[in-house]
Amino acid sequence: MNGWLSTTSHWGAYRARVGPDGELDVAPHPADRAPSELLGNVASSVRHETRVARPAIRRGWLENGPGPSDLRGREEFVEVGWDTALDLVAAELRRVREQHGNQAIFGGSYGWASAGRFHHAQSQLHRFLNTIGGYTSSRNSYSLGTSLVLLPHLVGDADTYLRRADGWDTIRRHTDLVVAFGGLPPKNVSVTPGGVTRHTSSEVLADWDRSGVDLDVVSPLATDLPDSRRARWTRVRPATDVALILGLAHVVLTEGLHDQEFLDRCTTGFDEFAGYLLGEGGPVRDAEWASAVCGVPADDIRDLARRMAAGRTLITVSWSLQRIEHGEQPVWAALALAAMLGGIGLPGGGFGHGYGSIGDVGDTGPLLPLPTLPQGANPVSEFIPVARISDLLLHPGEEFDYDGRRLTYPDIRAVYWAGGNPFHHHQDLNRLRRAFGRPDTVIVHEPHWTATARHADVVLPVTTTLEREDIGGGRRDTHLIAMRRILDPVGQARDDHDVFRGLAERLGAGSAFTADRTPREWLAHLYGQWRAALAGEGHEVPAFEEFWRAGELALPARPQSTPLAEFRADPRSRPLATPSGRIELFSARIAGFGLPGLPGYPVWREPVEGLDHDRFPLRLIAHQPRTRLHGQGDVGDVSRADKVHGREPIRLHPDDAAARGIADGTVVRVFNDRGACLAGARLTTDVLPGVAVLATGAWYDPVDDPAQPGGSLCVHGNPNVLTADRPTSPLSQGCSGQQARVEVEPGPSEPPPLSCLHPPRLVPEQEGIR
Known part of the structure; x- marks a missing residue:
């Protein structure tokens, strides 16, 4: 390609040149069969007027x-x-x-x-x-502040699952069913730290039918599913995945579907967890109890548990689920359920963390x-x-x-x-x-x-x-x-x-x-x-x-491996770096910290602001954007084209919008006691009733207004004016900004103009020093 030079980015490798007209031209890398649409932000943002030109x-x-x-x-x-x-x-x-x-x-x-x-x-x-x-x-x-602290207590180190996950080829060959808590959203896998030359995860999700693997996606959002006939959508109430996992575990336990030999040989603390499932210290955490919390019918919970036990199942938890209050619990509970099914350490089975959260989970990687x-x-x-x-x-x-x-x-x-x-x-x-x-x-x-x-x-x-x-x-x-x-x-x-x-x-x-x-x-x-x-x-x-x-x-590739395969084969000679040398379903060390809400095994904890709220009845999901990387590229063409009247779009169920007098394509005000922002309404049945979705990354654009909660109004639609600065727990002190409770109402007929698309007021040095 004449004049084209290779480069790379977090949204993938690409080629670029200065064209005959002096403008930047960008093209996908020829090896990438599924390039990211974020390449469309590059040329339009690199010379944007918001560039800082001088100190x-x-x-x-x-x-x-x-x-x-x-x-x-x-x-x-x-x-x-x-x-x-x-x-x-x-x-x-x-x-x-x-x-x-x-x-x-x-x-x-x-x-x-x-x-x-x-x-x-x-x-x-x-x-x-x-x-x-x-x-x-x-x-x-x-992204991972909770899991990076928790996983070493459970399996000895975090990299076991965050850096050495089973590859997609292994999953295709060995897995019967993938159950994805938090989903496998195609939008996320175009991005990875340092970039990828070939977006393998994007290819896999785009052609899931050919994988031969059944998929059950547990999420309140239909967009968390790949487009596949093999994919089922389990519609779960936000922030209740743990309750569903406990209900599944109860079915597996009481119907004798668990692998007791694996639990005895490779784990410690199952008795404490089983006692919790059976009602010690509270209700029995069965399918009916779980259904009342998470909204999934009890019969569907029993059916899913039986399908998980009928073949080799990979349970994966998205990073988003540990970015909420009590974020340790969905990771810990899913690991416990995977251990009960006995698939940990088997190719394509057991537990995974981050498939669909980022582009390189499932890739093999270089040798060094x-x-x-x-x-x-x-x-x-x-x-x-x-x-x-x-x-x-x-x-x-x-x-x-x-x-x-x-x-x-x-x-x-x-x-x-x-x-x-x-x-x-x-x-x-x-x-x-x-x-x-x-x-x-x-x-x-x-x-x-x-x-x-x-x-x-x-x-x-x-x-x-x-x-x-x-x-x-x-x-x-x-x-x-x-x-x-x-x-x-x-x-x-x-x-x-x-x-x-x-x-x-x-x-x-x-x-x-x-x-x-x-x-x-x-x-x-x-x-x-x-x-x-x-x-x-x-x-x-x-x-x-x-x-x-x-x-x-x-690059020379690293051989494919399965997390904990060597440990499973011989846990005595290949112990984990945990106090017991085994997978810790009950952690005496964590229990010994004496921290509230952390008894040492996975438990259900309701969010601080509750599952229902009279003043702020909508559960906001502040997930990663489709049109940019975090805030990068928000001034680019792809990101700007997705706005509604220049504001970040908020997705609402039509029933919720009708109850509030909100029409599609109008500006709305989103608020709670912490803050308020403007956004552009998009009505869709891809979200459950009672759920609102406002992606992160819109450049924060506050207008001071003492009448607004927090004293200002973000006129561009940054959801982090609404999320609580509250840690996941005193164990990890992780970010809990994935969800918040909010209300939405029609916005002003003449919204304030955006200032984030222009530089602040700048004066030259000779004028600035008095």
């Missing part, structure tokens, strides 16, 4: 110096030169370190900034902060992990679970529970964010706004004027992947991609590495940060280390320059 300083911080301020997100910015910006940032970091210590710098920087292995913004930031004495860090992820930038060691021991950022900033010195430990929030004076957008990921954005007003200084690297940039004091413009060189590939990709520079940077944007190099030099750590290498020398160095490791496994790959000229490299 910018919030006027109040520039004039008055560091300090808490409720004007963040409400004040104009002064554009300055790079030397001025870097001098100011270096001086502020020096001040905070000297006066408060390095633990007063928060460098969480959670995000999906780049698919590149070197220009990964979070890694660059952490390497820089480690070279100047460290920082308070964050652990785990918004791909190159990554070393971050160095962090001398600071303080950390937070990633979803506790508002608590960290608002409550310094307060104690909190985490995985059996009692920890304390440090006093944060400087927040440094590169490559992430907490005003997308986090919950209760009105609370997060208040939290962002507390530190002395907020520094942000951003290509675009996102809400996080608008709530910063110092905004440093950085390049996108098309404007720099890198090497890229996902954790289960088939190729390594030479990501050559295709576009010139916008305005004065610099690479994150170049920004940190300038700061490190000002702080006397230039060589420690760069290792005296240029970015191209870093690419060759990282590739060379990886090449030598492959050679040690008997695989020869070309030298760096040959790889760079070729543009991509097919």
